[in-house]
Amino acid sequence: MTAPHTAAAGRRLPHFIIIGAMKCGTTTLYRQLAAHPGIDMSRDKETDFFVAEKNWPQGLDWYEAQFARETPGAPRLRGEASPNYTKSRDFPGVAARMAETCPEARLVYIVRDPVARAESQFRHGVLMGTLPGGLEAFADSHEYHHILDASRYARQLAEYRRHFPAEAVAVLDFDLLVRDPQAVFDRVCDHIGAPRHAVADAGAQNDSRELSRVPAPVLRFAQSPAGRRIAGLVGRGTRDRIRRGLARGPARHAAPFPEALRARFRADLAADAALFREMTGLPFDNWSV
Template sequence: MSRKIIPDVIVIGAMKAGTTSLYEYMAGHSQIGVSAEKELDFFVSSKNWTRGPGWYHSQFSPGYSVYAEASPNYTKRELFPGVPERIAEMIPDCKFIFLVRDPVKRAESHYRHAVLSGADVPAVADLPGSRTMQHLLETSSYATQIEPYLALFPRQNFLFLHFEDLVREPRQLLSTVAGFLGIRDEWHEAGTIAANSSETLARLPLWVFAFRETRLASLLKRLLSRPAFGLLKKLISKGAKSRQAEPFTAGLKETMAALLQEDQTRFQELLKEGGWTRSGGAKRPKTPQGEAGSQ
């Protein structure tokens, strides 16, 4: 009987912090087998959990040393509770990569993504006190999001990375990922893979965002190669008028920073308690011997 494939590592977020780029880098590595599409959302009860383990296993092709998936919804605990517990039940020795970003900049990018995707969200002036504002703050609350995972898995199973390092020094950050996963430090097209950019979103017709949530869209992604799927997106958006999203005001940014300060302080303390230091362009864990993880 063939082995039932489950991920060795899951990129759990944060949304708009480089998860798409990291997923694409991993897809290009000869030793990493990524899921057929990004954001399987299998461990989210309201999404694909009911499709069962068989469906999850089928999302990975055999022949690789390490398997990975990336679903930023796994670190939206208020919206999708119970995810760490489901992962612990199915993959008790799972490793995790959590990309973080300046929390206010992440929130603004998240809001821009929602606007350009046609979501029904308030105008910037109406954000304070809204449910949308609360969701943006919750997703940027990194300590709050990661604490349930740390309660279930050992600290050495986590790698914390910074979006800013992925942008500035992708090759150095990828070396850290290779060390964490125990694979060859050989990456294709390092520094050339585009993120899930606002420019792309702004030109895609709104019907695309509804269609991509369907099972037919999932099947299409599996049938087409990644380059072919990317070309299809370009063809669909060719000649389309670009939508715009209003930027955050300075006052809103200050308000959000103040509201996130306690969580940010707690997150930094969690990193220190776990033996993490900023080195080599990334957050890296200490080995059981107390030395920094290999690059």
């Protein structure tokens, strides 16, 4: 594989990576893990390092700088969370780059009802100003297939299993995270080799109500390369305070999601959901497909 990087041996790289899925609680997991005294989470929650179209060209020096330098006598596990790592249709090759760079990494894949996840991503796109509010042409658009792909969990998991042993990937249920966050956090700690730790009461994470009040041009700039560079100059807490301070405008609202479109999502995702259950051995009884 052609790569613009030097060898990863001896580098300050992650021991574990949350690979998605988008709108499935990755921000909550990131914050809970960041509060663990034995864990160092990346400076940017979504480094997108292994995405060729995003930060892979930045190189390993850039990626290594996402993590704090170790304090002698107090080593910590390093981790990051980038939901774009499970969007293989538009961002191919992520799993292969990850395996080449961090072959021993433990991976965490948290999922929810794939139809509910797709609808949530659509609403998120409207709030961020990256999708139109109307639905007339959405079902035949690039955006529809982009959102659909992120809900094809079997397809995404199969890509990682081609490059990592099956036991390296922990598949978690978002519904359990909502009902019993401590149980999910304990399982994550066990999977990555960290001591169990009480979950912190961090409040709402990635709250759509707050995002809907931040002006859409500001949100789009924050996701641009220039905006991400500027954000990298300040800490996570400062970025959160700035976002709360900007959430002063009128709330934006996505159009009501029609049942016909929801039914199309169910039809398009049914086969993948069945295969995902077979691959993981998990029932996902509450899913709509």
